[in-house]
Amino acid sequence: MAFTTMVGARIRRREDPRLITGRATYVDDVRQVGTVYAAFVRSPYGRAKITSIDTAQAKSDPHVLAVYTGEDLHHAHNLKASLPVAHKMPDLKTPPHYVLALDEVRVVGEAVAIVVADSPYTARDAAEKVVVEYEQLPAVVDVEKAAAGPPYVHESLGTNVAFTMPFSAGDPDKAFAEADVTIKQRIVNQRVAPVPIEPRSMVASYDAGMQQLTLYSATQIPHLLRTQLAIVLGLPENKIRAIAPEVGGGFGAKLNVYAEEVVVSWVAMQLERPVKYIETRSECFQAMIHGRDQIDDLEVAAKSDGTITALRLKITANMGAYHQLLTPVVPTLTMLMAHGCYKFENIQAEVVGVFTNTMSTDAYRGAGRPEATFFIERAIDMVAQRLKLDPVDVRRKNFIASSAFPHTTATGLTYDSGDYETTMDKALAIIDYAGLRKQQEELRKQGRYLGIGISTYVEVCGMGPSAAMPAAGWDSATIRVEPTGSITVLTGVSPHGQGQETTFAQIVADELGVPIDHVSVIHGDTDKVQYGVGTFGSRGTAVGGAALKLAIDTIQAKAVKIAAHQWEANPDDVEYRDGKMQVKGDPSKSMTTAEAGFLAFMGDKLPPGLEPGLDATRRFEPPNFVFPFGTHICVVEVDAQSGEVKFVKYLAVDDCGRLINPMIAEGQIHGGIAQGLSQALFEEVVYDANGQLLTGTLMDYAIPHAEQVPHYELDHTVTPTTVNPLGIKGIGEAGTIGSTPAVANAVIDALAPFGVVHIDMPLKPEKLWAAMQAVPSNGSVR
Amino acid sequence: MQIDLTVNGKQTFIEAEPRLLLVHALRDSLNLTGTHVGCDTSSCGACTVLLDGVSVKSCTVFAVQASGHEVTTIEGIGTADSLHPMQEAFWTAHGLQCGYCTTGMIVSAVDLLKRNPDPSDDEIRAGLEGNLCRCTGYENIVKAVRAAGAAMRAGDPRHSVNELMPIHPPTVEPPPSGEAIIPQQLQEAKV
Numbered sequence: 001m002a003f004t005t006m007v008g009a010r011i012r013r014r015e016d017p018r019l020i021t022g023r024a025t026y027v028d029d030v031r032q033v034g035t036v037y038a039a040f041v042r043s044p045y046g047r048a049k050i051t052s053i054d055t056a057q058a059k060s061d062p063h064v065l066a067v068y069t070g071e072d073l074h075h076a077h078n079l080k081a082s083l084p085v086a087h088k089m090p091d092l093k094t095p096p097h098y099v100l101a102l103d104e105v106r107v108v109g110e111a112v113a114i115v116v117a118d119s120p121y122t123a124r125d126a127a128e129k130v131v132v133e134y135e136q137l138p139a140v141v142d143v144e145k146a147a148a149g150p151p152y153v154h155e156s157l158g159t160n161v162a163f164t165m166p167f168s169a170g171d172p173d174k175a176f177a178e179a180d181v182t183i184k185q186r187i188v189n190q191r192v193a194p195v196p197i198e199p200r201s202m203v204a205s206y207d208a209g210m211q212q213l214t215l216y217s218a219t220q221i222p223h224l225l226r227t228q229l230a231i232v233l234g235l236p237e238n239k240i241r242a243i244a245p246e247v248g249g250g251f252g253a254k255l256n257v258y259a260e261e262v263v264v265s266w267v268a269m270q271l272e273r274p275v276k277y278i279e280t281r282s283e284c285f286q287a288m289i290h291g292r293d294q295i296d297d298l299e300v301a302a303k304s305d306g307t308i309t310a311l312r313l314k315i316t317a318n319m320g321a322y323h324q325l326l327t328p329v330v331p332t333l334t335m336l337m338a339h340g341c342y343k344f345e346n347i348q349a350e351v352v353g354v355f356t357n358t359m360s361t362d363a364y365r366g367a368g369r370p371e372a373t374f375f376i377e378r379a380i381d382m383v384a385q386r387l388k389l390d391p392v393d394v395r396r397k398n399f400i401a402s403s404a405f406p407h408t409t410a411t412g413l414t415y416d417s418g419d420y421e422t423t424m425d426k427a428l429a430i431i432d433y434a435g436l437r438k439q440q441e442e443l444r445k446q447g448r449y450l451g452i453g454i455s456t457y458v459e460v461c462g463m464g465p466s467a468a469m470p471a472a473g474w475d476s477a478t479i480r481v482e483p484t485g486s487i488t489v490l491t492g493v494s495p496h497g498q499g500q501e502t503t504f505a506q507i508v509a510d511e512l513g514v515p516i517d518h519v520s521v522i523h524g525d526t527d528k529v530q531y532g533v534g535t536f537g538s539r540g541t542a543v544g545g546a547a548l549k550l551a552i553d554t555i556q557a558k559a560v561k562i563a564a565h566q567w568e569a570n571p572d573d574v575e576y577r578d579g580k581m582q583v584k585g586d587p588s589k590s591m592t593t594a595e596a597g598f599l600a601f602m603g604d605k606l607p608p609g610l611e612p613g614l615d616a617t618r619r620f621e622p623p624n625f626v627f628p629f630g631t632h633i634c635v636v637e638v639d640a641q642s643g644e645v646k647f648v649k650y651l652a653v654d655d656c657g658r659l660i661n662p663m664i665a666e667g668q669i670h671g672g673i674a675q676g677l678s679q680a681l682f683e684e685v686v687y688d689a690n691g692q693l694l695t696g697t698l699m700d701y702a703i704p705h706a707e708q709v710p711h712y713e714l715d716h717t718v719t720p721t722t723v724n725p726l727g728i729k730g731i732g733e734a735g736t737i738g739s740t741p742a743v744a745n746a747v748i749d750a751l752a753p754f755g756v757v758h759i760d761m762p763l764k765p766e767k768l769w770a771a772m773q774a775v776p777s778n779g780s781v782r
Numbered sequence: 783m784q785i786d787l788t789v790n791g792k793q794t795f796i797e798a799e800p801r802l803l804l805v806h807a808l809r810d811s812l813n814l815t816g817t818h819v820g821c822d823t824s825s826c827g828a829c830t831v832l833l834d835g836v837s838v839k840s841c842t843v844f845a846v847q848a849s850g851h852e853v854t855t856i857e858g859i860g861t862a863d864s865l866h867p868m869q870e871a872f873w874t875a876h877g878l879q880c881g882y883c884t885t886g887m888i889v890s891a892v893d894l895l896k897r898n899p900d901p902s903d904d905e906i907r908a909g910l911e912g913n914l915c916r917c918t919g920y921e922n923i924v925k926a927v928r929a930a931g932a933a934m935r936a937g938d939p940r941h942s943v944n945e946l947m948p949i950h951p952p953t954v955e956p957p958p959s960g961e962a963i964i965p966q967q968l969q970e971a972k973v
Contacts, residue, residue: 012873018887019867019881022816023858028816121801197820197828197916198882248818248882249916282820495918497880663876667918673877674919698825698914706907706920733921 046691109286198248291364333368451750463537481597492532513579538730643769672735790858827913
């Protein structure tokens, strides 16, 4: 019998029965006696002075329990009401970020007051009775105008530039001077909205007797949230319990500490009633973090054979009006990953973070890496186009060789393992690349425009070594073998769709030799689970799973001692085999983990000096990030009459090392691809010049329907990593990172006969149609 | 006012102010929290339920409009011990991740198969255009609906498509498109 029976198996998820039957408990499903309901009064202006707030009418409403403004909170005892930003930049400007606006609002949707009433309906009615008078001020939305001068989002700073970070390696000037060709392109990576289908949701309650605050929140980081609540509210951390129950999607947007979470908690303490706040979708578009929003000014130096020699890069990142938790970190990740999977040594870069009167940008699925992958993969295609080379050949020429790992890039990251060429070759063979190019040529003669887009990405994830993280980068796991043999796992990561209740149970079932149904995986409650950092940056299994493996090792080591004592054997001679302990080479006697757990509980048959109980808590500190990679190939046809993009094929060949449950890994890739292709074609958050949000509902902001996305064909290669004991890399964000450039490259490739070099996303039909009005070259007809 | 809802086969009477949305009546008055709210523009479909056997977005129906009618929510589609083939298929095909859109998606898909028991993949994608999912990229949802269709056509002893059909036809005639349904109770309430 193989030792591994569960790991690698496509088993159905153990979390699903409650989800498919409507029996799961999301935050809005939490029922507590005496609950009251909050509504926020929000700024309708991009920038304005608050001249007065009249709460009298709202307060006189018999349904209303309380109304609080920024003044009320600011003067409240103990409330250090400014939100945290995690960073390691010495010169970062960190203007105050009050949980309710004080004198000035700087973004549409900024919370100005909170109203608490006896039902969600009456709360919203009453919020409309709060009369706020504003004096509108000139807003700045355009990031380059903001970088250049006034008006200033934070007048006291005298600038909108939050930070600049220059970087240089090698001799880029020399490389540019010696280049056969140089390419210069400005690439706008537009602002997008994360749109988890469950909006931000929270319910806070306060037990005045125990002086205990409990906050249920739709969060990816219950422990970090608890820590920050303690700091902002001035409470002892051991008197706060944060719970992430079922969470309806996060995508990075719930990796944060939001003003509303602080305010609702504080109000629950004032009223000593549970206070629930579920934002509307419109509020979610206004006040949940946005993603991307960079202008990447790019210059590439290359030799005539396609070898890339140098990159010059200026990243102008729109921070929004305030820092949220990781706002300044995201564009620095873009700079670090500017190499992609290519080996050039010369790079000159600068990151400029700029405040504007828009919602904060922060970590959205991929967080900085999609931007890097987008410009480097577009750059490769532009080099190929200029030199009339096949984009596959240019990639091949510049890949870091599989023999060169670990490989340290000029920006200072050490890629753990990789085999980019094998993955690309596999993808090319599956999709019959040569055949596709032939088909493309023939169709062009008929006035039909097929485009083939390739993206060979590498990304940095498994966040990450603590030394390289803005806060801790480790994670934790506890395993308890209960007296009757079932196994409880407490994980410090906080899954919200990623399926670790299943994958972690698969690992434990194999390693400790128990039926998977005997394993229960608990997460997301700071009073149940030891401190954990949370789920983001594709770290759940790469870091949390690694901690689990360490805990398994500790359990096994102790169980072996217990078994050896029973058998009067030397512990060194006892081993786990097929999930059971036995004396090496002697299968006649065996002991299960459950049996050892029972002996450990009874306590009377243990070797001298061994503590009773069979449990372990371990933490894994990753020595490095992990670097999954892959090749995505997208084939589209662009209609010359309408500019409409039709998917013909989508293939992804990814490599995230060893797979625990391929079905779940594929699901992550599917969803990632959908989000990435949607940025390429559909999505864009738009503010007008006054900072008014024009895409504030799902009627105005396009996330794709089933009809708008293709069937995804998947395959994979396996290149393990030695960064963690499971040999795995994260896969949560790879799909998003790989797909956006694959789709954009395909669309722009389709338009190559019209002399198109680059079009900024989203690649909407009107832009494509306009570009196709040029006279086609290459013998194509319209 | 008091309204009369038959939910998952059980008749119940609840107090409802005229503006109360059906989704809130189900969630807050009847504690059927499997029906979710994901938007405020009838775009996402997380709140989909069957009203007299036909899928509706329960955020776009006033509770009073449903008075005297039959509502089937996800809780009435199947339980963990007795899954509907559609639930079984979503589970087997990994047609869900965070699960938030899933309950509405399953209800919509049940309705879709009732109208078209053997849909092509394109028909499934078109048929689910009222339901948004941000996690799965729809790939495994399409797969699940296809599999459920096959299972249901093959015949399942516990669950047939008919089981979820309305016991009696709707008593309110569907309005000409573009016109709002104003049931008697709501009109009275407005006066």
